[in-house]
Structures are given as C-alpha cells and as structure tokens.
Amino acid sequence: MPLTTTEQELSSSRGTTSGLRLTLICLLSLILMVLDHQNQHLVKIREALSVVVYPVQAVINAPFALGRWADENFSTRSRLIDENHGLHQEVLMQGARLQRMIALEAENVRLRALLDSTAKVADRVLIAEIVSVDMNPFRHTILINKGGRDGVYVGQALIDAAGIVGQITRGQPFAAEAMLVTDADHALPVEIARNQLRTIAMGTGDIDRLALPFLPRNADVQAGDLLVSSGLGRAFPAGYPVGTIVDIRSKTGQPFLEVDAEPSAALNRIREVLLIWRDADVQDALPDGEAATIATEKGQ
C-alpha cells in the first residue's frame, strides 16, 4: 500500500502552522500544570475528566473482579468449611479482646473526665475496595471504589486490619485516589507505643520501608518498637499502628539516627481498606490551647 504524500500534507505538516500549534499546546499545558500544581483550581475539571475515563478503569478492573468472584463461588466445600472455622475462632478471640476493651474504654473516659480533657470518640468507618488499576508507576498511589458520593473527602485516613494505609489525595464522584504512607512525599506524625516518644515517619518510595529521620542519637528506640499514629497532624486519628522499627543505624558525626521501620499494613497485598471519619465537631470545638496541653501531656 503506497503512502500518499500530497502537496497539502507537506505544507500542513512541515510549515509554520504545526510549530505555532505546538507553541499554543505547550502554553496551554503549562497553564494547566501550574493551576493544577497550586491545587483546587482544576478540581472540577479533573472530576469531570475522571468520570470520562472511569469506563476504562472499570473495564480493566472487570477481569480481576470476575476472578475474585469466581474464586469465591467455585471454591470447594471443604475449603469453605476450613475458612469458616478459622473465622469463627478469630471472632471468638476478637470478642474476648473487645470485652477487655470495653472496660478499658470506660476507664479511659473516667480518667479523662478527671483530667478535664476531651474523651476520644469512636471513629466512623466505611469499607472500600481497591480498584485493580495501576496508577503512576513512580508514586505509591491507589484507586478505591468509594468517592465523593459516599462522603469521602480529601485528607481522609485509610486503614486496613493491621494498621494505617494512607490518606485520600484526590476525590472523584465514583472513586478516590489515595497516597500510601510509603510514598516518597508522605509524612506521618507517629509516636513509639512503648514510651510515647513523638517523631515523624517519612515514606521512602519502597513499599516495605518507612524512615524516621528526626530521632536524635540519644533517643530511646529499639528494634521491634511499635509505632502508632500520634494524631498530632490532625490528618490521622491517634492510636492506630503504623509500623515496627526494624533497623537502627548510628553513624559517627551525624546528629540523627537512621531508623527504618516496616509498615504494619500489608500495603502490597491489600484488597480492602477502611475509610475513617473523625468526629469533626469535637476536633473543631477543641481550642488550640487545649490541643497543646493534650500534646504536652502526651509528651511527658
């Protein structure tokens, strides 16, 4: 099949018009990028576009969803019985722990009343499924199947059964993008459960590693220490597990320790996550002075 190369084609593709068009397109893209980088300006446009591309994501997710459905529907009787047994035992164990929790929670409320500080309120949660779509390969982002319609908001915390997963970075009507705690741009206020030592856990870009770069050399840390969220940045609720410290390196001449932690949540295996709503009224009603006193109490 011969390729047609007409006079017109030559003039349209090699003339000045295409150079002009490239300049215009580059200008438009630059304006878009600047506006998008400053956030909030393009939220509506992005939402509209995300609805347009949602079918692509749904189609890609479909075979994986079908696979899971088939896995659930065609599993053997004995496997189901085994799973059922396991779940029964787990419910029993969790029930036993919960009984103790109820007593502890009541005690906690009483003690907090004595200290005249705000009682921690139970968080509202919603289960969301992860859409089987790869986002930007250089970032740790996921797409979940709950969005603005379900009340999901930007900055909302995500957890799984084992610990904190990440936070919502961009809402769409039917879905939401979330950044994992291991993303290189993510930071999370944490405290060591053993001694309430507060610090910041930074993502590293490695799916199984968090870094704690701000611990002084004389800080009381040990391998195996559990990190829990401190709730100080107000983005994450306090007291959820974040990770376990696995490695502490002290280099001569450096003011800070190099501490690595392993995230508690199974970040590369999760299929379902929990979205947490915090009681916004309580948070907003809390005056700044009081928030500070709670923080210092914790620090002691």
Next chain:
Amino acid sequence: MSHKPVVWPVWVVMITAISLEVVPLPGFMQPLRPPWAAIAVIYWTMMWPRRFGLGAAWIVGITLDVLHGTLLGENAIALSIVAYLTLRFHLQIRIFPMWQLTMTVFALLAINAFVQFWIDGVAGVSAAGIGRWTQVMIGAILWPPLMALMDRVRVQIQTRGSAFI
C-alpha cells in the same frame, strides 16, 4: 483513486494502548512496562500525519494524566512534543531501515521520559528510580513487533476503505 479511510480503528488502538498503561502489574514488572501510548502516538503520527497529529496526541496525554494522577498536562506536553518532532521529520523517518528507525524511536521515547522527568523535578515530585529509563529501553526493544502489528491494522483499514468505494 482517492478514498477516505475510516478513523475509528486508530482510536481503538489508542484506547487499547492507554488501557495497557494502567493494567495492574506486579511490582517488579513495573519498570518493564513499555510506554504503550507514546509508541502508538509515534506510529500513527508518522504514518498518518494528516489524520493524527498534535491535537490528538494532546488528548491522549491528558487522558493519561487523569488516569495516572499526574499533573494535568504533564503527559500531554511530553506527547505533543514527541508528536511534533515525529511530524516534522516523518518523511525522513518513514524510509529509515528498521534499526535506524528503532534508534529514532528510542530517542523520541527518551525525550518523552525526559520532559516528564523535568516537570516532576520542577514540581517537586520526588520520583527517584531507574524505572523511567528502563521503560524507554523496553519501548525501543518492542518497537519492531509493535510496528508490524500496527502496520497490519493500517493496511486492513486502507484496503477495506478502498473496497468500499
């Protein structure tokens, strides 16, 4: 004999390429994912410069930006620049022998990756790693078979188009 070939199969190819960009892969395969959309844009701009040009490349880029969650315009500007260069030199590139063509595609894919790398740097997105550059390599290696595949699509469209007249 003049005829107007149908255009929709090109968009089917494009949507397939865009979908392949977000199909889930296990973590270690991530750096081996070829830049499908950029390859498709280069091919169709080179072969059909009158029907597939800058505007189309920009639309493909914006779609990728929305799907990847990158800055709106990042992939769009990179793909537009690649499409412009392809358009500018398509008459030369077309008659290159395969190895030379593959090298050219390698250069174009590298430009695509570099523009994104640069924008990420300016925007303060910390995206380290060698994955970006291995993707360029894989893209160039896969160019000959992918070109053969898309050649078949194009020949199908053109022969069918003439049969309809």
